[in-house]
Structures are given as C-alpha cells and as structure tokens.
Amino acid sequence: MKLYSYFRSSASFRVRIALALKGLSYDYVPVHLIKEGGQQFSPEYKALNPASLVPALQEDEGSVLTQSLAIVEYLEETRPEPSLFPRDAAGRARVRALALSIACEIHPLNNLRVLGYLTKTLGVSEEQKNAWYRHWVETGLATVEAMLSGDARTGTFCHGEVPTLADVVLVPQIFNAQRFNCRLDHVPTIMRIHEHCLTVPAFAKSVPAEQPDAE
Amino acid sequence: MKLYSYFRSSASFRVRIALALKGLSYDYVPVHLIKEGGQQFSPEYKALNPASLVPALQEDEGSVLTQSLAIVEYLEETRPEPSLFPRDAAGRARVRALALSIACEIHPLNNLRVLGYLTKTLGVSEEQKNAWYRHWVETGLATVEAMLSGDARTGTFCHGEVPTLADVVLVPQIFNAQRFNCRLDHVPTIMRIHEHCLTVPAFAKSVPAEQPDAE
Incomplete structure (x- = not known):
C-alpha cells in the first residue's frame, strides 16, 4: 500500500495511527501542502484524488481510498484484526x-x-x-x-x-x-x-x- | 424510537431519509434551533446530547445515539435490510x-x-x-x-x-x-x-x- 500523506495533516495522522495499530506496512508518499502552491493541486495528485486533500491510500492493485474516516472503516473491513471498533x-x-x-x-x-x-x-x-x-x-x-x-x-x-x-x-x-x-x-x-x-x-x-x- | 429533529437541519434530514428508506417508524420530537435562544441548549436536551446538536435518536430502551453518520451506520448494523451500503x-x-x-x-x-x-x-x-x-x-x-x-x-x-x-x-x-x-x-x-x-x-x-x- 501507498499512503499519500503530509506530516502535519491531522487527517493523514489518523490513518497513520490506524495502519500502525493494525501492524500494516506501507510506502510513505509525501504531498507537501504548501510548497509549489500545494502539491495536492498537481494534475498527478488530482487524478488520484479529485478533492486535492490528503490522505489517500492506494492498494497495490491500484484502487484509491480517500477521506480518513472512510479509510479507517475500510481497513477495519479488509484487515479486521486487531479491531479498532467495539464489539457491540x-x-x-x-x-x-x-x-x-x-x-x-x-x-x-x-x-x-x-x-x-x-x-x-x-x-x-x-x-x-x-x-x-x-x-x-x-x-x-x-x-x-x-x-x-x-x-x-x-x-x-x-x-x-x-x-x-x-x-x-x-x-x-x-x-x-x-x-x-x-x-x-x-x-x-x-x-x-x-x-x-x-x-x-x-x-x-x-x-x-x-x-x-x-x- | 424517538427522533429529536429540526425540520431545516440537514443532519436531521439525513437521518429521516435513512429511517424512511429502512421503513422504520419513529416519534418526531421537534427541537427548535432558534426559538427561546435555541432549544438544543436546554438542560433537558443537553442531558440527552451534550453537543447540543440535532439529530439525536433514542431507542425505546433509552440509549441515545448522536451524530447523523454514526446513527445511519448504527441503523445499518441493527436493521440491516434494506441496506444503505454496497456489498463490497x-x-x-x-x-x-x-x-x-x-x-x-x-x-x-x-x-x-x-x-x-x-x-x-x-x-x-x-x-x-x-x-x-x-x-x-x-x-x-x-x-x-x-x-x-x-x-x-x-x-x-x-x-x-x-x-x-x-x-x-x-x-x-x-x-x-x-x-x-x-x-x-x-x-x-x-x-x-x-x-x-x-x-x-x-x-x-x-x-x-x-x-x-x-x-
């Protein structure tokens, strides 16, 4: 997996924690939100995430997930253990x-x-x-x-x-x-x-x- | 179930749609967000939802759910059909x-x-x-x-x-x-x-x- 992230972005930070709690490894791809007028606005990144927001998580087969809370729910469904949700x-x-x-x-x-x-x-x-x-x-x-x-x-x-x-x-x-x-x-x-x-x-x-x- | 709602609140509107799609009936409890300085700030409502936001959904046994998206996920888990989520x-x-x-x-x-x-x-x-x-x-x-x-x-x-x-x-x-x-x-x-x-x-x-x- 690849995580498109900015160190200071708290939405990226959420996904980093979830990945770490689940013991998942990933490649870290930095997207600088300020340099060059914001790398999130580059055509390459917009093709990946039309919202021009970090984070985005890309699976090895190519699919791209966006919105940090949706990514955490997806990780929970596809890699259920350890769970980040109560049982009830x-x-x-x-x-x-x-x-x-x-x-x-x-x-x-x-x-x-x-x-x-x-x-x-x-x-x-x-x-x-x-x-x-x-x-x-x-x-x-x-x-x-x-x-x-x-x-x-x-x-x-x-x-x-x-x-x-x-x-x-x-x-x-x-x-x-x-x-x-x-x-x-x-x-x-x-x-x-x-x-x-x-x-x-x-x-x-x-x-x-x-x-x-x-x- | 009781739904604490304001007619114009779009978060309340979301939950009303989800309840209707699932064919669930409920008692509508109006919480006027402007009258009386905002009924959501009353001690009675704050006891139910400390965030002073609508909607809140109360189950007949008393438990209270808040935050519209969390409520929809809860309805999906407790009343799964018809589903409001894709299968994959x-x-x-x-x-x-x-x-x-x-x-x-x-x-x-x-x-x-x-x-x-x-x-x-x-x-x-x-x-x-x-x-x-x-x-x-x-x-x-x-x-x-x-x-x-x-x-x-x-x-x-x-x-x-x-x-x-x-x-x-x-x-x-x-x-x-x-x-x-x-x-x-x-x-x-x-x-x-x-x-x-x-x-x-x-x-x-x-x-x-x-x-x-x-x-």
Missing part, C-alpha cells in the same frame, strides 16, 4: 460519534484553506484568525470531554481498554490544539487519554515529527 | 468518502453557529456571509461532482441503482444549496441524482416542508 453496535455508534464530533465539528473549521479564506478573502487579522481557531477547538473539545467524562464506557482509552477509532481521531486533534496554544485545562479526561495513547508505540511512531517529510 | 468493501469506502466529502468538507462550514460567529464575532457583512456560504458549497460540490462523474460505479443513484448513505447525505446538502441560491449548473451529475432521489417516497417524505415542525 451501541459501542460502535458511540466511538463513531466521538470521532465525528472531532472530524465534523472541530477539524473542518481549522484546516488550511478555511484559515486562508479568513485572512485572504475576509481580511481578518492574524489575531482574529487564531481566536477563531482556538474557539472551535476549545468549545468542540469541551463537548467531547462531556461525552467522555459522563459515560461509564470511557476507560484508559476513549472507549474501554483498547484503542478505537475515537482515539485515532482524538490524538491528532490534540496535536493541532497544542500547536495553536489552545486552552486544554478544561478537558482533563481527554488529556489523560491523550497522554496514555502516546505511550502506545503505534501512536508514538505516527506523530508528525517522526515522519519522513517532517520539517 | 471498496464500494462501501467510496460511499463513505462521498458522504464525508459533504459532511466534513461542506456542511460544517455553513451551520448556524459558524455563520453566527462570522457575523457576530468577526463582524462580516450579510453579503460576505452569503459569499462564504456559497464558496464552500460550490467548490465542495464541484469535488463531489468530479468523484461522481469520473467513476463508472455512479448509477441512477450516487453508487449504482439503489440509494446509499451517499444519497442520504447529498440530498439535504442540495436543499441547503438551493435555499442560499448557490450555483448548481456546474454539477449536472449531482443534480440528476438529486432529482431522481426526490421521486423516491422515502426521500420525498423526509424533506423539511413535510415535517411536523415546518414553518
């Missing part, structure tokens, strides 16, 4: 809801093109842009904290004692939050889980600084 | 990627609280707010159009000849696009599929105007 339908729904609470409610508001629109098209200041970033991270994580702290199914990880899709999505979001100096003292359950995840080799080797294209 | 893993990955291309890349940028932040906190004009809305819808749908028009698996519906999760997410997004007068002449495949979906009773009865809380 209600548990799986909870794990997916936690993941989507980050992937739909926090992350999309803070990606590069959105921040670019704010500064370039709407002319907001650097300070206002950073306040926007922190607002969505801090309020969004407060929701996730409530979902975690108010539910007995929360364990060492987001759901019980083994990593799931929820942890796969949570950890990259905390890296982003820390990079932008977001407040995190209001989300102690999240931070406890985050720190525990980083003791797991599959998470530790997937962090941005450990990637071949890290700067 | 690659097909399921494609359908999920189409759904997430709308649910993560378009919809989050245009929901009420984001538009509120733009006007109230950043002080952008009504005209700039509408331009923002249309920008993300029009560019995001162009990506979805490329994913659909460039793939032989696209059929009468987004994927083949039966409705899937991709159609469940697409149709509500087109309703939003039309409400905000977005350009749609650049996405002919999408519009063909959208119009076909609306000939299917499960879609037709799930539209905002048909809901008990419609205004």
Whole structure:
C-alpha cells in the first residue's frame, strides 16, 4: 500500500495511527501542502484524488481510498484484526460519534484553506484568525470531554481498554490544539487519554515529527 | 424510537431519509434551533446530547445515539435490510468518502453557529456571509461532482441503482444549496441524482416542508 500523506495533516495522522495499530506496512508518499502552491493541486495528485486533500491510500492493485474516516472503516473491513471498533453496535455508534464530533465539528473549521479564506478573502487579522481557531477547538473539545467524562464506557482509552477509532481521531486533534496554544485545562479526561495513547508505540511512531517529510 | 429533529437541519434530514428508506417508524420530537435562544441548549436536551446538536435518536430502551453518520451506520448494523451500503468493501469506502466529502468538507462550514460567529464575532457583512456560504458549497460540490462523474460505479443513484448513505447525505446538502441560491449548473451529475432521489417516497417524505415542525 501507498499512503499519500503530509506530516502535519491531522487527517493523514489518523490513518497513520490506524495502519500502525493494525501492524500494516506501507510506502510513505509525501504531498507537501504548501510548497509549489500545494502539491495536492498537481494534475498527478488530482487524478488520484479529485478533492486535492490528503490522505489517500492506494492498494497495490491500484484502487484509491480517500477521506480518513472512510479509510479507517475500510481497513477495519479488509484487515479486521486487531479491531479498532467495539464489539457491540451501541459501542460502535458511540466511538463513531466521538470521532465525528472531532472530524465534523472541530477539524473542518481549522484546516488550511478555511484559515486562508479568513485572512485572504475576509481580511481578518492574524489575531482574529487564531481566536477563531482556538474557539472551535476549545468549545468542540469541551463537548467531547462531556461525552467522555459522563459515560461509564470511557476507560484508559476513549472507549474501554483498547484503542478505537475515537482515539485515532482524538490524538491528532490534540496535536493541532497544542500547536495553536489552545486552552486544554478544561478537558482533563481527554488529556489523560491523550497522554496514555502516546505511550502506545503505534501512536508514538505516527506523530508528525517522526515522519519522513517532517520539517 | 424517538427522533429529536429540526425540520431545516440537514443532519436531521439525513437521518429521516435513512429511517424512511429502512421503513422504520419513529416519534418526531421537534427541537427548535432558534426559538427561546435555541432549544438544543436546554438542560433537558443537553442531558440527552451534550453537543447540543440535532439529530439525536433514542431507542425505546433509552440509549441515545448522536451524530447523523454514526446513527445511519448504527441503523445499518441493527436493521440491516434494506441496506444503505454496497456489498463490497471498496464500494462501501467510496460511499463513505462521498458522504464525508459533504459532511466534513461542506456542511460544517455553513451551520448556524459558524455563520453566527462570522457575523457576530468577526463582524462580516450579510453579503460576505452569503459569499462564504456559497464558496464552500460550490467548490465542495464541484469535488463531489468530479468523484461522481469520473467513476463508472455512479448509477441512477450516487453508487449504482439503489440509494446509499451517499444519497442520504447529498440530498439535504442540495436543499441547503438551493435555499442560499448557490450555483448548481456546474454539477449536472449531482443534480440528476438529486432529482431522481426526490421521486423516491422515502426521500420525498423526509424533506423539511413535510415535517411536523415546518414553518
């Protein structure tokens, strides 16, 4: 398999963690989101992924998968062990809801093109842009904290004692939050889980600084 | 089952379509997102869903499901027929990627609280707010159009000849696009599929105007 990835992309980071948790090896193909006006806009990459987003995962037979959460579900279906989902339908729904609470409610508001629109098209200041970033991270994580702290199914990880899709999505979001100096003292359950995840080799080797294209 | 819904919420609309496609009946509980400062912020609703978002689906035994895509996956697992997913893993990955291309890349940028932040906190004009809305819808749908028009698996519906999760997410997004007068002449495949979906009773009865809380 080939993973088209950018070291700092948190969607790429999610897939790196999932691949590592499942013990799958892959070729890392860097796609630099800033250099050359963004390599994701090259005709070669657009042919692979019309959305011009990373990550994309290519199987050896050629098929291409996009959208990080769809890729994790695909890996789960095609390489089921170890599973990244609970055994019961209600548990799986909870794990997916936690993941989507980050992937739909926090992350999309803070990606590069959105921040670019704010500064370039709407002319907001650097300070206002950073306040926007922190607002969505801090309020969004407060929701996730409530979902975690108010539910007995929360364990060492987001759901019980083994990593799931929820942890796969949570950890990259905390890296982003820390990079932008977001407040995190209001989300102690999240931070406890985050720190525990980083003791797991599959998470530790997937962090941005450990990637071949890290700067 | 009880569905906590707002007639205009496109995330609620997705779940209404999925429930209707599966022939499931439910009690409709309206949650007005604007009246009384937003009924989703009431202590009663927050106890049900700490995210203060609609929809939420409550099973008769009490368990509560949140996040529309997680709810559809849960319905698929607990009430598998008729299926809203293709039989093959690659097909399921494609359908999920189409759904997430709308649910993560378009919809989050245009929901009420984001538009509120733009006007109230950043002080952008009504005209700039509408331009923002249309920008993300029009560019995001162009990506979805490329994913659909460039793939032989696209059929009468987004994927083949039966409705899937991709159609469940697409149709509500087109309703939003039309409400905000977005350009749609650049996405002919999408519009063909959208119009076909609306000939299917499960879609037709799930539209905002048909809901008990419609205004």
